[in-house]
Amino acid sequence: MSRRQSSRTGICAAVCGLLMAGYGIYRGEVSVVLGKAINICMECIGIG
Numbered sequence: 001m002s003r004r005q006s007s008r009t010g011i012c013a014a015v016c017g018l019l020m021a022g023y024g025i026y027r028g029e030v031s032v033v034l035g036k037a038i039n040i041c042m043e044c045i046g047i048g
Contacts, residue, residue: 024030
């Protein structure tokens with residue numbers, strides 16, 4: 001694979017990732033993810 005095609009593939013992957021992250025934010029998934037993260041952290045500490 002040439003350096004140019006590798007660069008193009010990386011840019012395409014980054015754009016796809018940003019689009020998917022934006023869609024998740026649009027759907028309200030941020031609160032779900034943060035809620036799960038808080039529960040996992042509380043279990044690791046031993047509080048929850």
